[in-house]
Amino acid sequence: MTELRNVLLILFCAIASGVAQTSPPPAPTPSIVYSMHDPVAIKDYKTNKRVVHEMVNRLVLAATGQPDVGKAWASLVAPTDRVGIKICAAGGELFTTHHDIVNAIVDGLAAAGHPRGSIIVWDRTLGGVKEAGYRPSADGYQLKAIAPREGYDSKAVLSAPLLGKLVWGDLEYFGDLGKMPMLSDTENTSNVSHFSKIISNEVDKIINVPVMSISETNGIAGCIYNMTIPNIDNWRRFAQGSRFGAESLAEIYSNPNIAKKVVFNLMDGLIAQYAGGPMPQPNYAIHHATLYASKDPVALDAVALKYLEQWRARGSLPVIGPLAAYINYASQIGLGNSEQNRIEVKNIGR
Numbered sequence: 253m254t255e256l257r258n259v260l261l262i263l264f265c266a267i268a269s270g271v272a273q274t275s276p277p278p279a280p281t282p283s284i285v286y287s288m289h290d291p292v293a294i295k296d297y298k299t300n301k302r303v304v305h306e307m308v309n310r311l312v313l314a315a316t317g318q319p320d321v322g323k324a325w326a327s328l329v330a331p332t333d334r335v336g337i338k339i340c341a342a343g344g345e346l347f348t349t350h351h352d353i354v355n356a357i358v359d360g361l362a363a364a365g366h367p368r369g370s371i372i373v374w375d376r377t378l379g380g381v382k383e384a385g386y387r388p389s390a391d392g393y394q395l396k397a398i399a400p401r402e403g404y405d406s407k408a409v410l411s412a413p414l415l416g417k418l419v420w421g422d423l424e425y426f427g428d429l430g431k432m433p434m435l436s437d438t439e440n441t442s443n444v445s446h447f448s449k450i451i452s453n454e455v456d457k458i459i460n461v462p463v464m465s466i467s468e469t470n471g472i473a474g475c476i477y478n479m480t481i482p483n484i485d486n487w488r489r490f491a492q493g494s495r496f497g498a499e500s501l502a503e504i505y506s507n508p509n510i511a512k513k514v515v516f517n518l519m520d521g522l523i524a525q526y527a528g529g530p531m532p533q534p535n536y537a538i539h540h541a542t543l544y545a546s547k548d549p550v551a552l553d554a555v556a557l558k559y560l561e562q563w564r565a566r567g568s569l570p571v572i573g574p575l576a577a578y579i580n581y582a583s584q585i586g587l588g589n590s591e592q593n594r595i596e597v598k599n600i601g602r
Contacts, residue, residue: 283551283589286314288600289542294522297539299352304522304543308356310600311518311545322363328515329457331365336372336455337393340463340478340520342530344380347537349461349520351385357459357518358393368392374450376482398448401425404485408452408509412500415441416489423485445484447509458514460549464521464540464556465529466564467491470501471576472557473530475517475549476587480504502582505549511587517552519544526563538563550588551595553579558592 288311293303309321318324329335337357339349354373362368374396378386381395388395398404400421418425418440425440451458462478469491470477480501481487490500505511521544527536540559546552557576564572583590 282594282596283546283548284315285544285546285548285551285555285595285597286311286600287542287544287555287597289540291541293541293543294539297346297523299350299522301352301355304350304352305356305359307543308353308518309360311543312360312516314598314600315516315545315547321360322365325360325364325366328459329361329364329366333366333457334370334372334455335361335366335457335459336374336450337459337461338478338483339373339375339461340465340473340482340530341375341378341381341384342473342482343463343465343525344532345383346534347463347465347523347525347529347532348380348384349463350522353461353518353520353522353543354386355391357461358391369394372396372450372455374398376448396450398450398483403448403450404446405449405452406446408447408449410445410447410484410504410507411443412445412489412503413443414489414500415443416445416486417441418486419488421485442486445486447507448483451483451513452509456513458510460514460517462517462519463530464519464524464542464544464560466526466536466560466572467530467575468528468572469575470578471572471574472553472560472579474519474553474556476501476505476553476578476582479510479514479549483510499578499581501578502585502587505582506585506587514549515547517546517549519552519556521556524559524563526560526567527569536567548588550579550582550590554590554592554595555597
C-alpha cells in the first residue's frame with residue numbers, strides 16, 4: 253500500500269508540474285490612459301490659461317482618484333521627494349511643452365506642500381523656452397538645461413554594444429578643452445553613455461511632460477523618448493533608426509534612474525505634430541486641443557502613435573511605426589502595455 257501511495261504521489265507531482273509548465277502566464281493588468289479634449293484650450297497657437305489649468309487638474313484627479321488637487325499630487329510624490337518636471341523644449345516657441353501646463357503642475361505640487369523653488373523643470377537645451385513664455389523669476393521654479401560635459405554624471409553609466417561618435421559636450425570627448433573641436437573627429441568613439449546629473453542626483457520623482465510629436469529618427473518623441481534621448485550623452489547612436497537603437501530606448505528607460513522615478517506622464521497634445529518632429533514643422537501640425545495622462549508611459553505612447561499614424565495616412569505620408577519598435581519591446585520587458593486590447597482610454601468630459 254505504501255508503494256502504491258508513493259507511485260500515485262509521483263504521478264500527481266509529474267502531472268502538476270506539466271500543468272505548471274504549460275499554463276500561460278497571467279495577463280498584465282490593463283492600463284488606463286485618460287484623455288481630455290476642449291476646443292477652446294488653444295486657438296491660433298495661443299493657449300487659454302484657465303482652461304488648460306482646469307484640464308491638468310481634472311486629469312490628475314481622474315488618474316489618482318483623489319478628492320482634491322493637493323491630495324492628488326501628494327499621492328504621487330512625498331513631501332521629502334525632490335521633484336523634477338521633464339519638458340520637451342526642442343520645438344521652439346510654438347511646439348515646446350506649453351508653459352501653462354507646467355504652471356498648472358507646479359501649482360498642484362505647491363498645493364501638495366512642495367516649495368516652488370525646490371521644483372526643477374528641465375530639458376537638454378532650453379533654446380525656445382523664453383519665446384514659449386517661460387519666466388523663471390516670475391514662475392518661481394528652477395528652469396535648467398543640461399550643461400555640456402559637466403552636466404553628465406561619470407558614475408551613472410549605461411553601456412550598449414554599439415559605438416557612437418563622441419562630439420563636443422559629451423562627457424568623454426577628449427578634444428582640446430576651451431576650444432570648439434571639429435565634429436568630424438573619427439577617433440572619439442565609445443559604447444558608453446552617461447545620465448545627466450539632474451536625473452541621477454538632483455531629482456527623486458519625475459513628472460514626464462512630452463509633446464505629442466513624431467520623431468523622424470525614433471518614431472515618436474513621446475514618453476519613452478522624452479526620458480531617454482535628451483537625458484544622456486553619446487545619444488546619437490540610439491537615433492539612427494536601426495533595430496538595435498530602437499529597442500535600446502526601452503532598455504534605457506528600464507534603468508532605475510528613469511523607471512523608478514517617473515510617477516506620472518502627461519502628454520501635451522494641444523498641438524500635435526505628425527511629421528518633421530521633434531523640431532518645429534508648422535505645416536505638419538494640427539490644433540488637437542487634447543491632453544493625455546497615464547501612469548503607464550508605454551500605453552500613452554501607443555495611443556499617441558495610433559493618432560499620429562492616422563494623421564500621416566491622411567497626409568499621404570509613410571507609416572512611422574517601425575521606427576517606434578521600442579514601444580512594443582518596452583511592453584515585452586514589463587514597462588507597460590502596448591497592445592490596444594490592454595489599454596482603456598477614458599475620455600473626461602468638459
